[in-house]
Amino acid sequence: MAYRTHVGALDSYEKGVIELDDDLRKYAFSNIFEVAGAAAPFERVAVVQNLDYVAEVMRVEGDSPWFAAPHDEFATVMDGEVVFHFVKLEDGQKPGHEGGAAQLGAKPNGAVMGKVTARRGHQVLLPEGAAYQLVSAKPAVALIQTVDGPVTVKRWSDICTLA
Amino acid sequence: MDVLDKGIEKLGTDPDTGYASFRLGSFTFRRDEYFAHVSWPKGSQIIEIDRFLRAMVRDIGWGFFYGWIFFDDIFGTTNHYGTVDIFAGSYDRGCKDAGIDLLETFPAETVAHAFETISRDWISEGYDPLNAPLETGSPIGPKGKERTDPLLRAFIAADRMLGLEDDKAVRSDATGHPINRAFADMAFDAPEIECEPGFEGQLHAINLFDHIARSDVTWNPSISAVTRANICCVTSEEHMLPVIHGNDRNEWFIQLSDEIHWNIADKNTGAPRGRVVMKAGDVCAMPADIRHQGFAPKRAMLMVMENGTPGLETRYASGELKPYPVDFS
Numbered sequence: 001m002a003y004r005t006h007v008g009a010l011d012s013y014e015k016g017v018i019e020l021d022d023d024l025r026k027y028a029f030s031n032i033f034e035v036a037g038a039a040a041p042f043e044r045v046a047v048v049q050n051l052d053y054v055a056e057v058m059r060v061e062g063d064s065p066w067f068a069a070p071h072d073e074f075a076t077v078m079d080g081e082v083v084f085h086f087v088k089l090e091d092g093q094k095p096g097h098e099g100g101a102a103q104l105g106a107k108p109n110g111a112v113m114g115k116v117t118a119r120r121g122h123q124v125l126l127p128e129g130a131a132y133q134l135v136s137a138k139p140a141v142a143l144i145q146t147v148d149g150p151v152t153v154k155r156w157s158d159i160c161t162l163a
Numbered sequence: 164m165d166v167l168d169k170g171i172e173k174l175g176t177d178p179d180t181g182y183a184s185f186r187l188g189s190f191t192f193r194r195d196e197y198f199a200h201v202s203w204p205k206g207s208q209i210i211e212i213d214r215f216l217r218a219m220v221r222d223i224g225w226g227f228f229y230g231w232i233f234f235d236d237i238f239g240t241t242n243h244y245g246t247v248d249i250f251a252g253s254y255d256r257g258c259k260d261a262g263i264d265l266l267e268t269f270p271a272e273t274v275a276h277a278f279e280t281i282s283r284d285w286i287s288e289g290y291d292p293l294n295a296p297l298e299t300g301s302p303i304g305p306k307g308k309e310r311t312d313p314l315l316r317a318f319i320a321a322d323r324m325l326g327l328e329d330d331k332a333v334r335s336d337a338t339g340h341p342i343n344r345a346f347a348d349m350a351f352d353a354p355e356i357e358c359e360p361g362f363e364g365q366l367h368a369i370n371l372f373d374h375i376a377r378s379d380v381t382w383n384p385s386i387s388a389v390t391r392a393n394i395c396c397v398t399s400e401e402h403m404l405p406v407i408h409g410n411d412r413n414e415w416f417i418q419l420s421d422e423i424h425w426n427i428a429d430k431n432t433g434a435p436r437g438r439v440v441m442k443a444g445d446v447c448a449m450p451a452d453i454r455h456q457g458f459a460p461k462r463a464m465l466m467v468m469e470n471g472t473p474g475l476e477t478r479y480a481s482g483e484l485k486p487y488p489v490d491f492s
Contacts, residue, residue, distance in 0.1 A: 003345045003461060007420050008444035016418070016445045020427060020437035026487035032417070032444040047446045048415045049488050050470040053393035055417070055446075072323065074388040074395065076371060076466075078444065086366060099391075114358040114366050121372030121419075122354040123387060125324050127365060143417070145388060145395050145468070156491050 007120065008033045009079045010059075010139055018161055030159040032057050032078055036141040038158075042134070044101065044144065045153045052099065054148045060140040066104040066131045070095045073126040073146040077118045080140025084124055085133045086113035094129065100149010104131055166246050166268050171277035181306030183284045187277045188267040190249055194285050196304050201238050203251050205263040208237045212302050216282060217292040217405030223278045224293075224315045224383060227271060229469065230476065231409030233454060236433050239406070240274065244476070247274040254409070256432050282314055293380040295401040295462065319385035326369045331385075333369050334377035345401065345462035346376035346420075372419065375399050375464045382457075384467055392472040401462035409454040411476040413488040414469050418445045421463035430454045451479045452486035 008014075013033040018024060030047050039045050041061040048055035058064075058075075060082050068089060075084070088110040095102050108131045118124050126132050126144075134142065146152075167188045174184045174191065184193035191202045199215035201208045218234040225232075227242035237255055241248040250266040252258025269277075286292065287307030289300035293316060319331050326333045334340035342351070354368035371387060375397050378385075382404050384396035400423055409430040416425075418441040425439045430452050439447055449455055478484045 003348060005346055005349050005420050005461075006422070006443050008442070013444045014442050016422065016440040016442040018437075018439045018447070020439070022427075022436045023487075025489065025491050026450045027439065027448050028489045029439065029445065029447045031442075032446060034444075048417070048448075048468050050393065050413060050415065050468060051472070051475075051484075051488075053390065053468070053470055055415070055468055072388075072390055074324065074390065086362075088362070111361070112359050113362040114356070116357070116366055116368045117355040118368055119352065119354070121351070121370055123324075123369055123371040124354065125327075125367040125388075127367075130365075145390050145393060147390065147393070156489050160489075 010037055010141055024162050025156075025160070028156060029161045032141060032143060035159050043153050044151050045155065045159065046148070047159065049148065052148055054100070054146060054152055056144045056146060056152060058134070058142045058144060060134045060136040060142055061138070062136070064134040066107050066133050067101040067151070068095050068104060068131040069099070069101045069126070069146060069149065070097065070128065071099060071147060072128050073101065073144055074123055075118075075126055075134075075142045075144045076123045077120055078141040078143055079120055080136055080138055081117065081119045082140050082142055083135045084116045084118065084126070085135065086115065086130045087111065088113050089129055089131055097150060099147030100152055101144075101146055102150050107131075107133070164246070164268050166270060169269070170273055171280050179305070185277070185281055187274070188249070188269065189265060190251070190267070192281055201251060203265040205265065206251060206258065208235070208251060210235050210238065212285070213292070214405050216286060216302055219278050219282050220292045220314055221382060221406060223275050223282070224318055226318075227274070228408065229414070230411030231430065231454065233407035233409060235407075242271075242411070243268070245271055247271045249274065254431055254433060279314065283309065286310055286314060293383060295381050316380055316383070318383070321386045321388060324367060324369075324388045325374060327367055328364060333374045340377035340379055342373075342376050343378065343399065343462060349376060351376065371397060372464060375419070381462070392470055394469040394471045396467040396469060398465050398467065399462055400457060400459040400465050402459065404457040407454045407456045410449055410451045412470060412479055413451050413486070414449050414467060415488070416441060416447050416449060417466040417468065418443055419464035419466055421459070421461050423463050423465060424458040426456045426458075428454050448488050450487040451484075
């Protein structure tokens with residue numbers, strides 16, 4: 001038997017259903033592509049919150065600002081192709097905040113580490129000690145595993161199915 | 164909480180089926196051709212053997228996982244991270260009202276050894292409970308030749324990220340993991356990593372979908388990436404989760420492909436609350452006060468985000484932390 005695998009995309013997804021005799025806010029049911037479709041480019045919209053930890057959806061369209069975090073983060077590309085550029089941070093440039101990504105004012109002037117080109121299903125290390133920028137000529141979607149931070153956007157009432 | 168210092172005892176062998184029966188604490192375990200029978204002083208429970216073995220092997224493989232593992236509505240285990248409860252009827256209103264429930268606590272290694280001993284005796288060649296039903300034989304019937312290969316396939320747990328030097332490897336043809344038949348229609352390519360001189364090995368990426376598509380087990384997650392205690396698990400799911408999982412913390416499901424249907428019930432009573440059907444791209448929290456069981460009509464890719472912070476289970480159990488993850492105010 002031949003199987004057909006269904007994956008979602010910005011312009012082609014079908015949201016599931018939640019039918020519960022319970023307060024639906026407890027389940028925070030959303031869809032990555034729906035969230036990305038309504039987001040401004042490079043907003044980091046939380047779709048997962050586990051106390052201090054989050055997963056953020058990012059619509060990647062054009063050249064992002066530069067970001068850095070005081071820990072490893074991981075980006076999984078869910079649609080499109082994204083080029084991740086990396087610059088090594090000098091000791092004095094490393095972020096001093098507790099956790100999560102911070103947006104930098106400009107490209108840091110450290111050494112260029114290289115780049116990773118990733119497509120749907122690829123998981124990319126955003127290493128501690130490096131700044132990174134995401135670039136995509138066409139709209140793409142990334143899911144970023146990180147810590148609740150200064151640029152994490154929360155609009156749960158807008159993104160979640162509540163009735 | 165008293166911890167019983169009693170290991171598993173073999174009680175005898177059924178002359179007709181060839182299967183051994185066992186005792187652990189006050190619980191006895193025997194099987195016939197179709198069913199497992201669990202008995203305790205005031206009650207007993209019958210569980211279809213395929214489901215029983217699928218649950219038992221995963222329970223050991225997961226290290227008793229987070230919180231409650233219900234083999235069915237009556238029988239199961241609770242992980243206290245060092246000790247494990249075995250219970251019968253303790254979270255079933257009927258059994259509780261009738262006063263026939265039983266819960267006993269053992270060292271975790273005692274339960275792991277007991278469950279492996281039972282599984283080893285009750286599983287014959289040709290049947291692998293970690294495989295999807297379409298990919299293995301049947302456990303019904305009398306005892307056949309015992310398997311000699313490991314019953315458990317390793318839970319792959321990356322320390323930082325799969326595929327990094329000195330970390331766990333991603334699955335590949337070379338590791339003996341071909342693409343599963345259910346994902347044969349997908350194209351898998353590799354990310355392009357271009358490091359400047361001096362930074363070799365410091366940039367890293369993998370095809371996560373390829374890794375999941377090569378999993379030869381179902382409902383058996385592996386850790387792909389870790390941010391502090393934020394753990395990204397990935398797994399391929401087909402047919403039904405052979406246990407009902409009751410959370411001791413909040414966890415999150417992210418549907419990467421296809422769809423999974425989740426039945427949701429109250430954790431303490433088992434009273435149904437409804438269902439969630441997750442399709443590709445959907446994200447849903449599983450609160451700390453529910454039990455859930457998944458059904459995947461076609462093999463599907465699932466990402467699970469767990470918070471592995473030590474001691475969370477007691478903070479949720481005490482009410483210090485709310486049993487749901489998001490504050491909408």
